[in-house]
Amino acid sequence: MALSFTLAKKQPGAEMTSILMIDDDVALTQLVAEYLQLDGYQFTAVHQGPEGLELAKSNAFQLVLLDIMLPGMDGLTVLKQLRQHSYCPVLMLTARGDEIDRVVGLELGADDYLAKPFSPRELVARIKAILRRVELVQQQQQPQASSLQVNQLKLDSAKRQICVLDNPLVLTATEYQILELLMRHAGDVVSKEDLSQLALGKRLQLYDRSLDMHISNIRKKIAQYDEGEKIQTLRGLGYLLLQGEN
Amino acid sequence: MALSFTLAKKQPGAEMTSILMIDDDVALTQLVAEYLQLDGYQFTAVHQGPEGLELAKSNAFQLVLLDIMLPGMDGLTVLKQLRQHSYCPVLMLTARGDEIDRVVGLELGADDYLAKPFSPRELVARIKAILRRVELVQQQQQPQASSLQVNQLKLDSAKRQICVLDNPLVLTATEYQILELLMRHAGDVVSKEDLSQLALGKRLQLYDRSLDMHISNIRKKIAQYDEGEKIQTLRGLGYLLLQGEN
DNA sequence: GCAGTCCTTTACACAACCTTTACGTTGGCT
DNA sequence: AGCCAACGTAAAGGTTGTGTAAAGGACTGC
Structure with a gap:
C-alpha cells in the first residue's frame, strides 16, 4: 500500500x-x-x-x-x-x-x-x-530570487554572475558564494563562522585567516569599479553589506 | 519561518x-x-x-x-x-x-x-x-532551430555542420555534439557533468579526462579559422560559449 | 590482417585557486 | 598610554583542476 x-x-x-x-x-x-x-x-x-x-x-x-x-x-x-x-x-x-x-x-x-x-x-x-x-x-534550500540588487551590486544567480555598476566581476567560485551570501542577507550581520561553514564548507578554526583573505580579495575586485561599495567589518561579529543609502 | x-x-x-x-x-x-x-x-x-x-x-x-x-x-x-x-x-x-x-x-x-x-x-x-x-x-528532443549563429560560429543541424567564418569544421560526431550543446546554451555555463552525460553518454568519473580532450580538440579546430572565438573555461563549473560582443 | 578513424587513458606541465605565514594596522580594553 | 585580540593584506606554499601531446584501445571497412 x-x-x-x-x-x-x-x-x-x-x-x-x-x-x-x-x-x-x-x-x-x-x-x-x-x-x-x-x-x-x-x-x-x-x-x-x-x-x-x-x-x-x-x-x-x-x-x-x-x-x-x-x-x-x-x-x-x-x-x-x-x-x-x-x-x-x-x-x-x-x-x-x-x-x-x-x-x-x-x-x-x-x-x-x-x-x-x-x-x-x-x-x-x-x-x-x-x-x-x-x-x-x-x-x-528554499527557492530564492534568481536576481537581486543591493546598491550598486547586481546578482544574477542563473549566470552565476555579480555586476558592479554593470561591470561583471571575475570571481572564483568561493568568492561568488561568499558575496552571494552577503547580498542575500544585506543589512544583516553574517558571522564569520556562518560564512565559513556555508561558503567554505568547514568550521572556522582558530588562526584560520582564509576567509579574511577571500573578503579582502572580493573587496579589491569590487573596488576596481566602485570605491564606495564596501563590505563592512563588524569586529568580533562578522561582515555586513549595508542595504540602502550609503 | x-x-x-x-x-x-x-x-x-x-x-x-x-x-x-x-x-x-x-x-x-x-x-x-x-x-x-x-x-x-x-x-x-x-x-x-x-x-x-x-x-x-x-x-x-x-x-x-x-x-x-x-x-x-x-x-x-x-x-x-x-x-x-x-x-x-x-x-x-x-x-x-x-x-x-x-x-x-x-x-x-x-x-x-x-x-x-x-x-x-x-x-x-x-x-x-x-x-x-x-x-x-x-x-x-524537441524540434529545435535547425540553424543558429553564435558570434562567428554557424550551426546547420540539418547538415550536421558547424562553420567558423564560413569555413566548415571537420568535427567527429562527439565533437559536433559537444559544440552544438555549447552553442544552444550560449551565454550559460554548461557543466562538465552535463556535457559528459549528454554528449558522451556516461557519468563523469574522477580522473576522466576525455571530455577535456574533446574540448581541447574542438578549440584547436576552431582556432584554425578564428583565433578570437574561444570556449571559455570556468574552473570547477564547466565551459561557456560567450554570447554577444567579444 | 591492416590501415584509418575515433575515443580514451596516461603523463606531465601549468595555471588558478585556496590556505598559510608574516607583519602591519586597528580598535576596544584597562 | 599601553596592551592585546581581531582584522587587512602581500607574499609564499600547497593543492587541485585544466591543457595538451602522445600512447593505447576499440571499431570499421577493405
Whole structure:
C-alpha cells in the first residue's frame, strides 16, 4: 500500500524549539534544564544511550546535546547510529581536553562540541549558534530570487554572475558564494563562522585567516569599479553589506 | 519561518513533479517526505520492493529514490526489472562505502547514487541535478532551430555542420555534439557533468579526462579559422560559449 | 590482417585557486 | 598610554583542476 505523507503545517511561533539531552549526570541535566527553559526551550533529558538514540531518531527534536561518556552505549556510537537516520544537529559534550573524542565526533557529523565543565551561558550561546545556522541552511534550500540588487551590486544567480555598476566581476567560485551570501542577507550581520561553514564548507578554526583573505580579495575586485561599495567589518561579529543609502 | 512556500514554477498548468521513494526505513521516508514537500514535490513512499516496482513501472513518477538494501526484493533487482519497462530516472541510496552496489547500480542504469546517511540538503541537490538534466534531454528532443549563429560560429543541424567564418569544421560526431550543446546554451555555463552525460553518454568519473580532450580538440579546430572565438573555461563549473560582443 | 578513424587513458606541465605565514594596522580594553 | 585580540593584506606554499601531446584501445571497412 502506498503511503502519501501530507506535511504537518508548521505555525510560525506556535512550535517551541525542543532540545534533547543525553547525559547520565542527572544533576547536570537538571541544571541545564533550568537554564534552557528560562530561555524558552522545550527540554527533555534521558540518561541512557539507547533510550536517547530512539528519541533522537524520532526527529522530534531540533537539537541533541550528547555526552560522550555514557554508561552502556558510548556517545560516539549513539552519534554514529543516529547519523544513519537523521541529520538532526548534535552538540557533543566532552571531557576537557579529550581531543580524540572531539575529532572523531566532528568527523561523525557532530555540529559542535563543548568541553565539560561548561558555563550554562556558553552552552546557550552554542545552541543558538547552531540553530541559527540550521535556519540559514534551510533558508538557502528554499527557492530564492534568481536576481537581486543591493546598491550598486547586481546578482544574477542563473549566470552565476555579480555586476558592479554593470561591470561583471571575475570571481572564483568561493568568492561568488561568499558575496552571494552577503547580498542575500544585506543589512544583516553574517558571522564569520556562518560564512565559513556555508561558503567554505568547514568550521572556522582558530588562526584560520582564509576567509579574511577571500573578503579582502572580493573587496579589491569590487573596488576596481566602485570605491564606495564596501563590505563592512563588524569586529568580533562578522561582515555586513549595508542595504540602502550609503 | 514563512509557511507559504512558492514553488519553483515550471510552465503554467504543468503538474507537480512526483517522486517515489522505495525504502524500508519508515522514519527516513517521513523525513525525506517533509523536505521534498517543502520543496514543492509530490511525494510517495513505499517500503517493499515489489510494491515499489509496480508503482515505478506505472510511469506516474518523474524520479525514483531507491534503497539498495531492501527486505524481500533487492534494490538492484528492482532496478533491473524497472529498466525493462521504463527509463524513469533513478537515484540509488546505498550504504556508505558500498562501492560494489554503486558500480553495479550505475551499470544497471541508475542516474546517480547517494551514500547513506545523507543530508536532506544533499538529497535535494542531487534530485534537482537529475531533473535538470532530464529537462535538458527533453529539450534536445524537441524540434529545435535547425540553424543558429553564435558570434562567428554557424550551426546547420540539418547538415550536421558547424562553420567558423564560413569555413566548415571537420568535427567527429562527439565533437559536433559537444559544440552544438555549447552553442544552444550560449551565454550559460554548461557543466562538465552535463556535457559528459549528454554528449558522451556516461557519468563523469574522477580522473576522466576525455571530455577535456574533446574540448581541447574542438578549440584547436576552431582556432584554425578564428583565433578570437574561444570556449571559455570556468574552473570547477564547466565551459561557456560567450554570447554577444567579444 | 591492416590501415584509418575515433575515443580514451596516461603523463606531465601549468595555471588558478585556496590556505598559510608574516607583519602591519586597528580598535576596544584597562 | 599601553596592551592585546581581531582584522587587512602581500607574499609564499600547497593543492587541485585544466591543457595538451602522445600512447593505447576499440571499431570499421577493405
